Amino acid sequence: MNYVETRLAKLSRNGDRRAFAELVDMYKDKLYHLAYRMLSQAHEAEDIVQETFLRVYTNLERYDENQKFSTWIYRIATNLCIDRLRKRKANYSLDAEMPDGEGSDWYSLLPSDEATPESELLLSETQHNIRKAIDSLPEKYKSVVILRYLHDMSLQEIGDVLDMPVTTVKTRVHRGREFLRKKLENEYGGKNL
Structure with missing residues (x-):
């Protein structure tokens, strides 16, 4: 369990913008790499990263502190990628x-x-x-x-x-x-x- 992330999430939940900025710094590159590998498009990966942090920020009250923060944020990003893949499936070939x-x-x-x-x-x-x-x-x-x-x-x-x-x-x-x-x-x- 990474206590630093849990502490930052608690502080963010209480309105500490610097704590949230630290979480963004910790995860933005990892999430970009994940999204890029799943979607194979840079602009879509950037969109997913932004959407992930937006969802994290607006749902901080729902974060369970007994769960690893990394698991929670990766779940959000992965689900957003899967949703994006499903939406474009009809008009996009995965072999492109x-x-x-x-x-x-x-x-x-x-x-x-x-x-x-x-x-x-x-x-x-x-x-x-x-x-x-x-x-x-x-x-x-x-x-x-x-x-x-x-x-x-x-x-x-x-x-x-x-x-x-x-x-x-x-x-x-x-x-x-x-x-x-x-x-x-x-x-x-x-x-x-």
Whole structure:
């Protein structure tokens, strides 16, 4: 339990703007990364971050101090992302191409001291392939895979964020991983996977 966050939430609830600003500073980048990975669009990720903090601020009375603040704020952000995905599902293909260079830094796989043009090209292709495969995941697997592998959350934390049993999370992580493996093998011949 992070007592600093709980204390800041209490202070914010009582009208302390500096305490709320500290919470924003602590979470704005993490929430942006989460939203960007789920939605693959920078402007939508920024909207989600703003909407998340707006909801947090207007619902501080509802925050249960026995729960981790991070779980609560991640649940809000994840639900907003899922709602956004559902709304655009009818007119947006999850296989759509990413604009060149947008978000490429979020998917850096291996830092290299001496990157050659060939290795940078291979790395950017690999990043693109992984990003495309994650984008093509069915909605119910996408959020658990992103939270598990890109935000390094435990199965219990994911269960808390998504409000589902750990057994369901475990199944969805496994099936999502299998879906990704098959997708990458089929489309890219299984090279270096």
